[in-house]
Amino acid sequence: MLRRIQALPWIHTAYDIALAMLVVVITTRYVEEYDWIVGWGMALALLFRRRRPLTVMAVVSGLALVQYVLSEYPTFSLTTDPAAYDVALLIAMVSVVTHARPMWHSHAAGAVVLAGIAVESGLGLPGSRGSVEVDLVTLVSYSGLGAALWLTAMVLRTRRLYVASLEERAATAEREREHLVQIAAAEERAEIARELHDVVAHSLAVMILQADGAGYVLKSDPDKAGSALKAIGDTGRDALEDMHRIVRVLRTGRGSGQEEAPEVDRRRVSLDDLETVAERARAAGLDVKLDVEGDRVGLSTADELTVLRVVQESLTNVLRHAGPGAQVAITLRFDGDVVVIRVLDDGAGKLAGARAAADRGSGGNGLVGMRERVEVSGGKFTAGPRLGAGWQVDAELPVRTVA
Structure with a gap:
C-alpha cells in the first residue's frame, strides 16, 4: 500500500493544495487591512513545503513576524495577532521535521515555533504594545501543543526513513540475487558444456573404433561392416543432437537457475x-x-x-x-x-x-x-x-x- 501511494505523486500535490486552501478559508474570517496579504502569502508558501521545507519555514516565519509587528507597533493594528491562519507555521514546522534531511533543520524549526509561542504568550518584543506579563497557561498549553506536533512529526520522519531503508535493502538484495543467479547460471552452463564435451568425446571414440572395425571386415564380413556403419551413424546423430541442445542453451540462456558447481564426473555414468x-x-x-x-x-x-x-x-x-x-x-x-x-x-x-x-x-x-x-x-x-x-x-x- 505504501508503494502504491508513493507511486501517485498527485495525491501529495492535492493534499498540499487542500492545506493551502484551508489557510485561505481561515484568512477570509479576518478583516484587518493586511490579514489577507499575510494569510495568502503563508498559503502560497505551503504549496512548496515538500520540495523546499526549510525555505517554506523561513517564509512563513517571516510573515508571522510581520503579522506580529503590524499588530503591535503601529498606533492601530494592521493585522490580527494571534490569528487562526497562524496554523501555517505549525504545518511548515511539521514539513521541515518530516521532509528535511539534516537533523538540525528539525531542531531549528521547533525552536522557531517555541520562540513564536513565547512571544504570543506575553513576552513580547522591545517597544511593543503587548503586556509584559507572561501568561503561563497560554505558554504551557501552546508549548505542549507545539511539542506534541514536533514529536509526532519526528515519529513520522523516523517511520519514513525506516521504510525507505527497508525498500533500499530489498532492492539491493534483489539486484544482488539476480546478479548471483546470472553468474551461477553461467557457471552451470559452462559445466554442462564440459560434461557434454566428455559425452561427445566418448561418442567420437566409439565412432572411430566402429569405423576401424568396419574397415577391417569390410570385405570378409559385409554384414558386420554394415552394422558398424549403422552404429556410427546413430552415435554421430546423438552426439550432434546433444551439441545442438547445449549450444542452444548457451546462446539463449534458457533455464533460470544455478547449481553449486560440483566436480565434473568425467567417467561414463549409467543408471547402474x-x-x-x-x-x-x-x-x-x-x-x-x-x-x-x-x-x-x-x-x-x-x-x-x-x-x-x-x-x-x-x-x-x-x-x-x-x-x-x-x-x-x-x-x-x-x-x-x-x-x-x-x-x-x-x-x-x-x-x-x-x-x-x-x-x-x-x-x-x-x-x-x-x-x-x-x-x-x-x-x-x-x-x-x-x-x-x-x-x-x-x-x-x-x-x-x-x-
Whole structure:
C-alpha cells in the first residue's frame, strides 16, 4: 500500500493544495487591512513545503513576524495577532521535521515555533504594545501543543526513513540475487558444456573404433561392416543432437537457475550408479528405497547423467533439511517415450510448514540447478512440500534410445 501511494505523486500535490486552501478559508474570517496579504502569502508558501521545507519555514516565519509587528507597533493594528491562519507555521514546522534531511533543520524549526509561542504568550518584543506579563497557561498549553506536533512529526520522519531503508535493502538484495543467479547460471552452463564435451568425446571414440572395425571386415564380413556403419551413424546423430541442445542453451540462456558447481564426473555414468548413490545415502543415515519400474530402455549419456544428478541432489537436500532418519522413496519409471523420476521423503516426520518450505525451496542452489539440467534435456521439473510432512521432487525426461 505504501508503494502504491508513493507511486501517485498527485495525491501529495492535492493534499498540499487542500492545506493551502484551508489557510485561505481561515484568512477570509479576518478583516484587518493586511490579514489577507499575510494569510495568502503563508498559503502560497505551503504549496512548496515538500520540495523546499526549510525555505517554506523561513517564509512563513517571516510573515508571522510581520503579522506580529503590524499588530503591535503601529498606533492601530494592521493585522490580527494571534490569528487562526497562524496554523501555517505549525504545518511548515511539521514539513521541515518530516521532509528535511539534516537533523538540525528539525531542531531549528521547533525552536522557531517555541520562540513564536513565547512571544504570543506575553513576552513580547522591545517597544511593543503587548503586556509584559507572561501568561503561563497560554505558554504551557501552546508549548505542549507545539511539542506534541514536533514529536509526532519526528515519529513520522523516523517511520519514513525506516521504510525507505527497508525498500533500499530489498532492492539491493534483489539486484544482488539476480546478479548471483546470472553468474551461477553461467557457471552451470559452462559445466554442462564440459560434461557434454566428455559425452561427445566418448561418442567420437566409439565412432572411430566402429569405423576401424568396419574397415577391417569390410570385405570378409559385409554384414558386420554394415552394422558398424549403422552404429556410427546413430552415435554421430546423438552426439550432434546433444551439441545442438547445449549450444542452444548457451546462446539463449534458457533455464533460470544455478547449481553449486560440483566436480565434473568425467567417467561414463549409467543408471547402474543409482544403487551406488542410494547406498551412500543409506550409509549417511537415510532409509532409502529404490524402485525401477517398466522396461529399462537405453538413455543417452547426458540424460543418464541428468537422472543421476537429480536423484543425487534430492538425497542431498533430504540429508541437509530433514536429517538422518528420514525415509526416502525413489521411483524411476519408464513409461513409453518418457522416463519419470520421483523422489519422496517424509521430512523425518516433521510437518512441512511455510518456514521449512521456504528454507528448502530458496536456501540453496540445488533445486534451480536440477531444473536447468532437466530443461536442458527437454524435460519437466517440479519440486515442493508434500501435504503433511516431507518434500517431493518430480522430473520427466523424454527417452532417446541409443544403439
